[in-house]
Amino acid sequence: MRRPRRFSQLFCILLAVAAALPAQALDSEKAKEIYGPCAACHGEFGAGGKKGEYPRLAGQSAKYMEQQLKAFQSQLRVNLPMYPYTKERELPDEDMKLVSDYLAQIVLPTRQPVFKDSDDALTRLLAMEKVMILPRAEGDIDHGKTVYQKECAACHGRTGKGRGGMFPMLVGQYTVYLKKQIDAYLKADRPHDEEAADQGVLYTLSASDLRDILAYLTTIQEVEP
Ligand code: HEC
Ligand code: HEC
Structure with a gap:
């Protein structure tokens, strides 16, 4: 009966090692x-x-x-x-x-x-x-900052790095891609957040507000979170 016992000892050691790993x-x-x-x-x-x-x-x-x-x-x-x-x-x-x-x-x-x-x-x-x-995008950076900090920062973070897991990082993402997503949200092709598809903050803003937000985001790439 020695063998099974050795085996179970070895098994216990392996388990202990596995448990010690992060x-x-x-x-x-x-x-x-x-x-x-x-x-x-x-x-x-x-x-x-x-x-x-x-x-x-x-x-x-x-x-x-x-x-x-x-x-x-x-x-x-x-x-x-x-x-x-x-x-x-x-x-x-x-x-x-x-x-x-x-x-x-x-x-x-x-x-x-x-x-x-x-x-x-x-x-x-x-x-x-x-x-x-990323290359700087064109727009009124000061106005973009004001609108972003008022309308977007609560979810996407003050420095655009995202928040709490579910809210994605926007800063450091291609402007072209972000613009395409905003257009998809506005056409209700993609749900932006829990609100009904045709409601929510993006609908309250003008095209130039949105352009200015994207311009502002390209200026804060080096800000620490
Ligand atoms: C109430 C919270 C909330 C606010 C406020 C908010 N967002 Fe979002 N945003 C989200 C969530 C949640 C997602 C991910 C949606 C999904 O699952 O597709 C998202 C996704 C995005 C994406 C797509 C990112 C990607 O990688 O595809 C863009 C672009 C975006 N938001 C822009 C904005 C802008 C611009 C504002 C301000 C005008 C804003 N959001 C305000 C919650 C928010
Ligand atoms: C043939 C090209 C292609 C391949 C291969 C591909 N993707 Fe993608 N992926 C895309 C495109 C295009 C988008 C943007 C879609 C859009 O514009 O809505 C995307 C978007 C994404 C997104 C969403 C990003 C965001 O910010 O919302 C994730 C996550 C992703 N891909 C992960 C992956 C993973 C993981 C794989 C491999 C298993 C993969 N992709 C393979 C083309 C590709």
Whole structure:
């Protein structure tokens, strides 16, 4: 009867080791594997692409992204390029969570990196590729600031970095993409928040208010949260 006992001792040790590991440790190898086909559009570091046709995902709220993947899957949010990648066979719920957690923790610097003499060409190239600085958008920045802080900051955060998981980051996201989403909300193609589709703050603003908000957002990319 010695063998089973040894086995159960070993099993107990393994259990203890497993319990000692941080519960939330991100399996980034698995996450990277899931992210593989996504990178073709959203970029290797989740910086998005084609000047905003593909949104930035790096640093976006994990909960929000997970919820959007479900929305693409159920076609509550209709998008032809995204839909096939969210079909259950391709992306089960646990993979949606894992890939969202992985993308959320990627930091894209908003300043050019400072290199050490010892940094080789590849290190420099990779660091440069991660830098995300959006071009300034046109508009009345002061007016945009006033409207943003009054109408949007309560949910999207004072510095535009999002809040509380469900409210996405807007700052650092392509202007073209944000504009497209605002248009989709105004056409009731996508639900903006819990209010009825044709109500809510976006409907109370003029086109120039919205343009000014987007201009203002491109000026606060370096503000710390
Ligand atoms: C063929 C190109 C393509 C591929 C591949 C792709 N996406 Fe997308 N994705 C898009 C486009 C386009 C949008 C923007 C949709 C829109 O304009 O509403 C988007 C939007 C998203 C959003 C919403 C972002 C936001 O701010 O609301 C998430 C999250 C996302 N994709 C995650 C993924 C993940 C994870 C994968 C891989 C499993 C993936 N995408 C693969 C094209 C793609
Ligand atoms: C009451 C809370 C609330 C307020 C106020 C609010 N938003 Fe939002 N916003 C949300 C939520 C929630 C979402 C995500 C909706 C979804 O699930 O599609 C969102 C999403 C967005 C998106 C899409 C982001 C993406 O990555 O696709 C844009 C653009 C946006 N909001 C702009 C604005 C602007 C501009 C204002 C101010 C005029 C504003 N919002 C005010 C709650 C709010």
